[in-house]
Amino acid sequence: MPTEAQSAWRTIRVAPQPTGFGAEITGVDLSRPLATDALAEVKAAWAQHSVVVFPGQPLTLDQLEAFTLQMGAFGDDPYVKPMEGHPNVLEVRREPDEKVTPFGGNWHSDWSFQARPPAATILRSETIPPVGGDTLYCDAASAYEALPQATKDKLAPLRAVHSASRAYGPQSAYSRELHLRAMPIIVSPEADKTYVHPLVRTHPVTGRKALFVSPVYTVGIEGMAPNDADPLLAELHRHLVQDQFIYRHHWTPGMVVIWDNRCTMHNALGGYDGHRRVMHRTTVAGEAPV
Ligand code: SIN
Numbered sequence: 001m002p003t004e005a006q007s008a009w010r011t012i013r014v015a016p017q018p019t020g021f022g023a024e025i026t027g028v029d030l031s032r033p034l035a036t037d038a039l040a041e042v043k044a045a046w047a048q049h050s051v052v053v054f055p056g057q058p059l060t061l062d063q064l065e066a067f068t069l070q071m072g073a074f075g076d077d078p079y080v081k082p083m084e085g086h087p088n089v090l091e092v093r094r095e096p097d098e099k100v101t102p103f104g105g106n107w108h109s110d111w112s113f114q115a116r117p118p119a120a121t122i123l124r125s126e127t128i129p130p131v132g133g134d135t136l137y138c139d140a141a142s143a144y145e146a147l148p149q150a151t152k153d154k155l156a157p158l159r160a161v162h163s164a165s166r167a168y169g170p171q172s173a174y175s176r177e178l179h180l181r182a183m184p185i186i187v188s189p190e191a192d193k194t195y196v197h198p199l200v201r202t203h204p205v206t207g208r209k210a211l212f213v214s215p216v217y218t219v220g221i222e223g224m225a226p227n228d229a230d231p232l233l234a235e236l237h238r239h240l241v242q243d244q245f246i247y248r249h250h251w252t253p254g255m256v257v258i259w260d261n262r263c264t265m266h267n268a269l270g271g272y273d274g275h276r277r278v279m280h281r282t283t284v285a286g287e288a289p290v
Contacts, residue, residue, distance in 0.1 A: 011038040014045045021139040022247035023049035031063045047205040051137045051259045058254030061086050064124050068282040075118035075283030079168040081184035092279040095182045104268035108216035109261045113162040113195050119286030122258050125251045127278040132271025139245045141210040141263040158199040160213050161220040164191035196222050201289040210263035
């Protein structure tokens with residue numbers, strides 16, 4: 001992987017993926033408080049590349065929390081019981097005998113049904129299976145930019161309806177599978193509430209526009225009949241997950257990944273039945289999408 005011109009980065013090394021979507025960051029120790037200039041560079045590299053990977057960072061839970069707080073305030077994680085003694089850390093766990101779809105195993109942007117969805121999710125790998133368990137990321141800013149101008153004009157005034165109902169509502173897939181999962185997922189009628197956001201949002205740091213919809217959490221388009229909204233959303237979802245917009249992340253233990261929920265979707269892949277996979281996850285609070 002080529003390293004970006006070091007003149008751009010004084011304290012860290014940044015090796016972007018060939019498309020510029022996703023980058024590996026080395027030369028920094030996340031287990032200790034980052035100096036002001038290093039933290040600013042990590043945030044800048046994250047804004048530029050959307051998904052940043054830090055190999056060789058086997059953080060303790062306390063260190064993961066402390067690093068998260070350097071990135072921003074904790075987000076609010078509503079539908080998974082947090083870890084004992086760590087109210088802001090979720091354990092993403094799948095046991096060897098589980099057969100159900102992995103947690104997060106369909107395209108989504110985290111908690112987009114909230115009024116202020118999390119800006120970042122930080123995931124630290126603990127136990128990684130010998131096969132499978134990769135995470136796919138989709139570049140929703142490049143996907144937006146690749147649309148014809150007529151489609152951009154059509155989407156500009158639209159507002160998408162988001163809800164946690166398909167994942168965490170009383171009729172959701174998770175609600176039927178609670179006994180088959182190791183994770184303490186919370187199913188609640190609260191999940192059926194809806195929240196409306198611009199279908200195209202503008203990143204507060206880069207100013208880039210991105211499609212802000214996902215098959216898991218976008219349940220409609222404000223003021224549009226389902227007969228019209230559903231095919232449009234399906235078309236956008238097909239557009240988003242084309243190969244040229246995807247970064248496939250392969251995990252090793254003790255790796256930290258930060259992704260930007262404002263301009264990406266992600267999808268946790270399976271392919272590791274018979275093996276355990278354990279990750280620890282925090283979120284960083286975000287702003288109301290505009
Ligand atoms: C998630 O959606 O947060 C899970 C991602 C993963 O386990 O790779």
